[in-house]
Structure formats: structure tokens, C-alpha cells
Amino acid sequence: MPAVISRSLTVAGTAVVASLLLLAGPAVADNKVGGGAKGGNPTGGSSSPDGTLTATAGGVVYDHSKNGTGTSVGPLAPVGNWTPPACWYAPKYSPAEFKAYVEPIWNAESTGPEWDNEQRDRYVKGKPYTDFNLDKAGKGYWWTSYVDKSFPPGWDACTKPYFWVDKGALPPADIPEAITPEVLAKLAYAAIRVPTTHVTLKPDGTTKVNLPTWAWLDKADFHPVSVTASVPALNISATTTATPLSLKLEPGTGDATLFPASGECPINTDGSIGTPYEAGSADKTPPCGVTYLRATNGTPYNLKATLTWKIHWTGTGTPGSDLPDGTFGQDQQVLVQEIQAVNR
Incomplete structure (x- = not known):
């Protein structure tokens, strides 16, 4: 399975280590999907009725039960110049999780008031989202990008900020890296041993x-x-x-x-x-x-x-x-x- 990183930061007391690209660029360190805020479960593999996300590894759950095992197995080298996806977009947070995740960042003011205010406008004040979409709890997820750190080009390919997708709806058409069965198939290829x-x-x-x-x-x-x-x-x-x-x-x-x-x-x-x-x-x-x-x-x-x-x-x-x-x-x-x- 590829090593995956997603947008994240570390909060230790009032000290916040954050990237200015937190919501507008690639990730800096987190494999968890759901559980990013208090009350989440980072080890599960399903979504609960309240919309809490509990998958793992870049929004993706892997079943290795029919994979090669043992100390002598290894990854395949694709023939030609083909490589698995360097990055992809997938669900990350429910509305409540997203709010609990970003508000401590803004309150710590570690990324500057101007940038924090821009994010509040975007996700709270209706430009274009209102109050983290809390009124849509259980009806969709906040999506973000995940990067396979084995492929440095991934840092440049998926830089869109968090965006909302309703359940059953397709991601925006201008995001070709959004997770699909075909993208999953390519990620599974990278995990074969x-x-x-x-x-x-x-x-x-x-x-x-x-x-x-x-x-x-x-x-x-x-x-x-x-x-x-x-x-x-x-x-x-x-x-x-x-x-x-x-x-x-x-x-x-x-x-x-x-x-x-x-x-x-x-x-x-x-x-x-x-x-x-x-x-x-x-x-x-x-x-x-x-x-x-x-x-x-x-x-x-x-x-x-x-x-x-x-x-x-x-x-x-x-x-x-x-x-x-x-x-x-x-x-x-x-x-x-x-x-x-x-x-x-």
C-alpha cells in the first residue's frame, strides 16, 4: 500500500505547527480519514448515520486478504512509463469534524489574521459555504487531497482547498483526480505484492x-x-x-x-x-x-x-x-x- 499523507497539522497545547497551504495546498502529515477531530474513529472502515467518516489510508480502505504474503514478496514494476496516482481527492471530514479541526488553527492565529479571515469567509460566512455546512450533517463530506509521498509530482498536482460534495453527487468536473473506481484500481495496483x-x-x-x-x-x-x-x-x-x-x-x-x-x-x-x-x-x-x-x-x-x-x-x-x-x-x-x- 502506498505511503499516504493528507492535509494536517499538530496542535500541542496552544502551539500550532501549520502550513500556509493547509487548506489551499498539499498535505503535510496525516494518514487518518475521519477521526481528525474529537470523537472520530481513525481505525474503522465505514460511515455512520451521522456522517462521521471512519475509513483509513487516504480515504481508502484496502483488503489484502488475497494479496501475496511473506518476507519474500515485493511490489510490481509497471511496464513502460505508467505509475499509480501521485495524488487523489477523497472524503475526509463530516461537518462537525471539519469545524473541530480548523477552528483551533484559526484561534491560534499561527497562520496570520488575514489568511484566517479568508478561511472564515470561505467556510463560515457564505463565500461560498455557510457554518461549515453543519446543516448538511449526514448528507455529504468535506473532501481533501491525499498524496503518495513516493511520487514527488503529487505535491504539485492536487492543491485545491477543502471542498464539499453531497452524498450521491459527483465531485466538481474540474477535479479529474477525484476518487473513482478506476483511481481505486490504480491504487490497488500499487499495493499488490x-x-x-x-x-x-x-x-x-x-x-x-x-x-x-x-x-x-x-x-x-x-x-x-x-x-x-x-x-x-x-x-x-x-x-x-x-x-x-x-x-x-x-x-x-x-x-x-x-x-x-x-x-x-x-x-x-x-x-x-x-x-x-x-x-x-x-x-x-x-x-x-x-x-x-x-x-x-x-x-x-x-x-x-x-x-x-x-x-x-x-x-x-x-x-x-x-x-x-x-x-x-x-x-x-x-x-x-x-x-x-x-x-x-
């Missing part, structure tokens, strides 16, 4: 010059994984699924022959990649593998195995579509001995 691509080799670790080395992946270890991202307050969600597609081998030296010649081993009908070596196959050509033509002389070759994953998403009110493929790879050391023929 897949297993390390450690292929099984035969011979394993040490092979011989001119002897085919078979390579394969077990379907039990490499199967589809998915992440669901949702905004309970808006009743929208999207599920992004990564499915193994093909394995690419790079032998780590030009003195090698790949099988197939492209080094691209497609997925089999049963979900596996390559074929396990069986006794008596020493003289056969492996459907997925490599033959080294020169010994390593003590310095191993780095055989790189990169698995390509197909990415597809579905979401609320839409069948979804494909997103760019993702890859994840790993190097494995292979020693090659100068022996022309062996018996298996």
Missing part, C-alpha cells in the same frame, strides 16, 4: 558447460493475487488482480543459449511455467532453460528470472479493464564447470 521469482533449476546451483539447465516455476507458488481498494463512505470499490503471464530468463553472460531463444517462457495451461526435469531427459531440449557455453572459473553467473504479471481490474458499476503489465525479478547465482559430458 507478488512472490520472489526464484526458479527451480536442474542442475541446481552448479551445472556443466554445454549441458542444458532446465528451469520451471510451480503453479502452487505462482498464482493470481489481488487487492481490493474501497471508499466505504461512497460505497465504491475496485479489485485489481495480477496473474502470472510469462517468465523471462537472462543468463548473465553472452556465452549461453536460451530455451526458447527469446528467453520468454510462456505460462502452461495448468498455470505452471516450464517443465520439471525428469530422469532420462539429459539429451532433451528443455522448454524453458539455458545452456552455458563457458565455465565460470569460480565467479558465478547471475541468472536473472523476471516474471511478467497481467493486470486486470473490475469495479463498482464497471467491468473494468486491463492496466499495464507488471514485472518482478530476482538474480540467482549459477556456477558452470568445464566438463563436457556427464551422466545423470
